[in-house]
Amino acid sequence: MSARRTGKLTRSQLMRRLARVELLALDVDGVLTDGGVYYAEDGRQLRKFDVKDGVGMQSVQAAGIQLAIVTASKAPAIRHRAKVLGVDHVFIGVGDKLRTVTALCGDLGIGLDQVAYAGDDVNDAGVLGAVGAPMTVADAATQAKAAAAYVTERNGGAGAVREICELLIAARTVPRPKRATSRKR
Numbered sequence: 001m002s003a004r005r006t007g008k009l010t011r012s013q014l015m016r017r018l019a020r021v022e023l024l025a026l027d028v029d030g031v032l033t034d035g036g037v038y039y040a041e042d043g044r045q046l047r048k049f050d051v052k053d054g055v056g057m058q059s060v061q062a063a064g065i066q067l068a069i070v071t072a073s074k075a076p077a078i079r080h081r082a083k084v085l086g087v088d089h090v091f092i093g094v095g096d097k098l099r100t101v102t103a104l105c106g107d108l109g110i111g112l113d114q115v116a117y118a119g120d121d122v123n124d125a126g127v128l129g130a131v132g133a134p135m136t137v138a139d140a141a142t143q144a145k146a147a148a149a150y151v152t153e154r155n156g157g158a159g160a161v162r163e164i165c166e167l168l169i170a171a172r173t174v175p176r177p178k179r180a181t182s183r184k185r
């Protein structure tokens with residue numbers, strides 16, 4: 001069975017994939033949040049975002065990795081959270097996430113193999129199957145877990161994105177093996 005189908009990679013295999021990543025694209029509901037939607041008395045939708053995830057997102061951007069939010073949701077809170085974190089690429093109300101991520105890759109001049117995408121449900125499966133580093137959260141739907149190369153230890157909205165960001169940064173800082181050189185004596 002291939003590592004891609006099982007979602008299991010060795011740490012070394014995972015780090016090699018992550019070292020190539022130039023774009024981290026994230027779903028919102030179930031990844032950046034716990035998937036719960038709260039309603040205020042006036043009907044407004046509210047979401048809870050994890051502050052630690054936000055710090056991770058800022059760190060990954062500081063490391064030179066582009067960041068995108070790609071979600072089917074249309075909640076205004078998502079744009080606000082993205083603005084607070086300095087996320088440049090925000091796509092809300094998206095019906096076809098793969099098309100959106102593919103178009104963004106074209107704009108950025110990168111390939112899908114240079115994308116890490118974190119999604120948690122059936123509407124993320126298309127993107128998860130197309131990118132170089134498909135990732136999901138511990139409490140994701142079975143379909144997302146089956147398509148992912150990595151499943152976080154943490155649940156969505158509870159530090160899973162921070163975990164992903166830390167892996168991406170670690171992959172960038174892993175020393176490359178030195179080439180053997182021959183010395184003439």
